[in-house]
Amino acid sequence: MSTLRVGFIGAGGVNFGSPEGPWNHAMRLERIGGVKVVGIADPDLARAQKIIDGKLQTQYKAIYEGANVRSTFTELLDLDKPDLVFIGLPPECHGVSTPPFNVECVCAERGVHMFIEKPIGAAPPDQILETIRILKDAEKKGIYSSVGYMFRYSKAMDKMKEILKEEAAKRGDKENHISMILAKFNCAYSYINKVTWWDVRRSGGPIVEQCTHVVDLARYLAESDYDESSLRAFAIQHDQRLGKLTDLPVPYGSDNKSETVDDKVPAEFRIPRLTTAQWTFKSGALCTLTHGVMLHGANIEAEIEVWADGLRMTLEDPYTTCKLSVRRSHDGEKSGDTIETFSFGGYGDEDLTNDPYHNEVVTFLDAIRNKDPSKIRSSFEDAWRTYELTWAIRRASEKK
Numbered sequence: 001m002s003t004l005r006v007g008f009i010g011a012g013g014v015n016f017g018s019p020e021g022p023w024n025h026a027m028r029l030e031r032i033g034g035v036k037v038v039g040i041a042d043p044d045l046a047r048a049q050k051i052i053d054g055k056l057q058t059q060y061k062a063i064y065e066g067a068n069v070r071s072t073f074t075e076l077l078d079l080d081k082p083d084l085v086f087i088g089l090p091p092e093c094h095g096v097s098t099p100p101f102n103v104e105c106v107c108a109e110r111g112v113h114m115f116i117e118k119p120i121g122a123a124p125p126d127q128i129l130e131t132i133r134i135l136k137d138a139e140k141k142g143i144y145s146s147v148g149y150m151f152r153y154s155k156a157m158d159k160m161k162e163i164l165k166e167e168a169a170k171r172g173d174k175e176n177h178i179s180m181i182l183a184k185f186n187c188a189y190s191y192i193n194k195v196t197w198w199d200v201r202r203s204g205g206p207i208v209e210q211c212t213h214v215v216d217l218a219r220y221l222a223e224s225d226y227d228e229s230s231l232r233a234f235a236i237q238h239d240q241r242l243g244k245l246t247d248l249p250v251p252y253g254s255d256n257k258s259e260t261v262d263d264k265v266p267a268e269f270r271i272p273r274l275t276t277a278q279w280t281f282k283s284g285a286l287c288t289l290t291h292g293v294m295l296h297g298a299n300i301e302a303e304i305e306v307w308a309d310g311l312r313m314t315l316e317d318p319y320t321t322c323k324l325s326v327r328r329s330h331d332g333e334k335s336g337d338t339i340e341t342f343s344f345g346g347y348g349d350e351d352l353t354n355d356p357y358h359n360e361v362v363t364f365l366d367a368i369r370n371k372d373p374s375k376i377r378s379s380f381e382d383a384w385r386t387y388e389l390t391w392a393i394r395r396a397s398e399k400k
Contacts, residue, residue, distance in 0.1 A: 004365065006035045007082030007112075009073045009103060011042035012194075014117045014148075015088035016051055019191045019298050022319055025086045025115070028361045030060040031352060035365075039068040039080035073103055077110050084113035084368060090194075091209055092202045095121020097130035104131055104145065104380070108138035113368050114145040115361070119212050120380065122204040125388040135380045144373045146364045147383035149216045153359035155344045156315050156324045160221065160306065167311050167329060176223045180307035181287045183214040188295040193249040195264045198271055200394075205271050207397070208390045211291035215393070216378070216386040217304050224283035226389055233277035233396035238262065243273040247296045277393045289393070310336060321345075322354070 006029060008015045017024035029035050037055075040048040048069040055064040070076045076085070087094055087103055094103040094116070101121075107114050114135075121128050135145050151157055168177050187210060196202040203209040219225070236243045248260035262270055276290045295301065299320075306313045310329025317323060322344040330336035345354035352358045360377075367373045 002034075002369065004035050004368065005038045005081065005083045007038055007076045007080055007085040008040045008088065009042075009076065009085050010088035011040050011044060011048040011051055012088055012090075015086055020188075021298075021300060023357065025088065025117075025357070025361065026055075028355075028358050030063060031358070032362060032365065035063060037064050037067045038082050039070055039076045041070040041073045041076040043071055045069050045071060074106065077107065077112060082112060084115065084364075086115045086117070088117045090196045090202060091119050091122035091204050092196070095119075095128050095131060096123050097128075097134065102131075105134045108134050108143055108145075111138075111141075111143055113143055113364075115148065115364050116145060116380065116383075117148045118216075118383065118386075119204055119208050119390070120147060120383050120387050122202060122208070125384065125391050128384060128387070132381050132384055139373060142371060144364075144367050144376065145380050146360065146367070146373075146376045147378040147380055148360060149213065149220075149378040149383065149386070150356040150360045151213055151217050151318055152220055152356075152377040153363065154318060154322065154356040155354060156318060156322050156342070157217070157220070157356075159324060159342060159344075160313055160315065163311070163313065163326060163328070164221075164306075164308070167308060170329060171309070176283055176285075177308050178222055178283070178285045178306055179309070181218045181221060181285060182303075182305040182307075183218050183287065183289045184301075184303045185211045185214045185290070186292045186295050186301040188297045188299050188301075189245065189293050190247045190249060190296050191298050193252040193261060195251050195261050198261045199265045199269050200271055201269050203271070204391070205394050206293055207275055207277075207291055207394045208387070211275070211289070212386055212390050214291075214302060214304055215289065215390050216383075218287050218289070219386055219389065220377075221304075221306060222281045222283055222285050222287070224281040224285065225385060226287075226392075227280045227282055228392065230280035231277065231392055231396050232279070233275060233393045235272040235276075235397035236274040237272050238270040239267065240273075245273065245293070272397065275393065275397050277396065318356075 014023045015025050042048040052067050097105050251261050251264050274292045278288050304315050312327045314325045324342040326340045363375050
């Protein structure tokens, strides 16, 4: 197996871990092996160097020996010559086709494969269309990209897809027969100390930046785009009585312990506290979505539920325990009241294939080595469709 040269664009939590959740691309690469980290690009050089210094004290030090820190991603590309990069930047800092945030376009032009963390940007969706064209052209030349919608690689999601096919076959139906999807995501905000996350100008807001995962799963399960005319959304804003949050963190890098992240954001750009939306897919299926910035502590709560004739599936806590309960149609052997349960372990399980973050990275590396992107489940173009829907929800919820 050839050793792949890896560069990280961004020294933040999504690439190297944080207390907010189980994301950590570097850790997955270390466990998979067959890679050499050649550099980290981040304007905070001290932070990047601290990461490398720490890695050199671990059992994975050989992966990081000789790795450099660079202040810009172009320096990383020019000087360290990675085969592939993991782009883990604030949403405002990538996605578009114009400098200085045309990260994906420059990587494509240099012939560098890209794993791009969601969301694919923070600019309005129409400003990212040119990037789609450039990345599609790059793929024709053998330069691949994958977007980090890891739940598509979950064993639980594979099981749900399998059951949907089985139930459709019972009906003699060749098309997706989901009638209803209910998606919920409640964020634990106590440790989210990045001011950019709390500023809709810079993150896109929580629907675009965070809830995008369950929006994407709804699209993935429904196998359909949404009907634009059907969308309705509402929000509780920061300045409403129910929008008051009592456990806001101190901003990253601040010595003022009485200051909160909200204090660093102009009032008109503070994120909503709760958003709910409804729409119809072109398949005819209905969807309801609720996202909250409501929980204290560190653990996110998420759930997605599917209804169809004779079928109800509920996926709980996909980030960690990843439990699926299924009530199937009556088939002569099992009662229609029978509930089956499946547990897939998720992050932290000894079986690494139960970790969707692991699976998405393995799939990306295999695509590069085998020169075959067919098993990548989230292309940049498809990720844009999720991005466009999250922007539509945000805009609808902001209407007075």
